[in-house]
Amino acid sequence: MPWPAHIVTKTETIQNKFFGLYNSILNECFPSPHFMVTPQYTTAEAQTGGTGAIDFAITYVIELLGVDSPIFFIEIKPPTYLPSIAARQYAENQVRTRFKQLAHLVAIPKLYGVSAIGRQLSYYTYERASGTVEPIALADSISSVVDTAPIGRWNTNIMQEEGHAKFLAVVEEIKQMVASFECCDVFCPCELVCGITIGQYH
Numbered sequence: 001m002p003w004p005a006h007i008v009t010k011t012e013t014i015q016n017k018f019f020g021l022y023n024s025i026l027n028e029c030f031p032s033p034h035f036m037v038t039p040q041y042t043t044a045e046a047q048t049g050g051t052g053a054i055d056f057a058i059t060y061v062i063e064l065l066g067v068d069s070p071i072f073f074i075e076i077k078p079p080t081y082l083p084s085i086a087a088r089q090y091a092e093n094q095v096r097t098r099f100k101q102l103a104h105l106v107a108i109p110k111l112y113g114v115s116a117i118g119r120q121l122s123y124y125t126y127e128r129a130s131g132t133v134e135p136i137a138l139a140d141s142i143s144s145v146v147d148t149a150p151i152g153r154w155n156t157n158i159m160q161e162e163g164h165a166k167f168l169a170v171v172e173e174i175k176q177m178v179a180s181f182e183c184c185d186v187f188c189p190c191e192l193v194c195g196i197t198i199g200q201y202h
Contacts, residue, residue, distance in 0.1 A: 003164060004028065018076050018118060019059070025158065026060055026074070029171045036065045041073070043101040058098055064178065069107040071174050072114075073098060079118030082154060085147050089140075091115045092122065092149035099126040099133055108177040112170055120154035121163060123170065 002008065007024045019039075026037045041061035062072040075094055081087035095113045102111065103126065111126040125134050138148040156163035 002161075003159070008159070018078070018116065021119075022060060022074060022076055022116060025167075026062065029168070030062045030072070033065055035071075036063050037061075038063065041070075043098075058101075061102075062174075069105050070102050070111060071108055071178060072112050072171075073102070074114040074116055076116045077118075079120075081117045082120060082151060085145065085149075088117070088147075088149040088151065088154075091117060092124075092137075092153070095122075095124050096133055096137065099124070102126075103128075103131070107181065108174070110173075110177065112174060115154070116158070117154050119157045119159050119163075121156050121158055121167065122149075122153040123166075 003025065007021065007028060023037070023039065030037055038061045039059065041058040043058065058073050059076045060074045061070050063070055075091065075098065077087070077091050081091055092115060095115045098113055099111065106126065106128050109128055111128070113124045113126065115122040115124070126132070127134075135153070138146070138150075140146050140148050156166050158164060158167055
């Protein structure tokens, strides 16, 4: 099933870095009142202010409403990043850094993070139990140019059928993880999740 018309008709430019498109997609997939889509989510480093503080604000973070625990995040860059080795490396390293900044807040078993370069997506995961981040980071070099973030990692277009299906599959997996914590102490207060079925998250 394709995205709704109000998403398909979105226009993007390099200047707005696709924020409007992804804001619509995230609110479609993670609707209120159960979820909160937070733009420019401030990490602990961002709250200190000063030069470069904006770099510590995550483009979009999804949380359960009223619960300070991220269940998904996405960092958005313009399409001009895609052909550049250095820009892709920066985009990927930023996502890996976000896992470190958010790890102490994660309650679900797996946190998904996405690097969006234009419409192209690269998926990353952080396993709470082991602390493992996938895919494994490639080693860099100080003496030669190494492509540590291969362009092939951004291999799905969210506006095309395959990319649309993969994104929705990840969303459903996240909602399954959230639902598995119903009536437990992981998300407190308990009434925020008790009695909510998976179907109600859609």
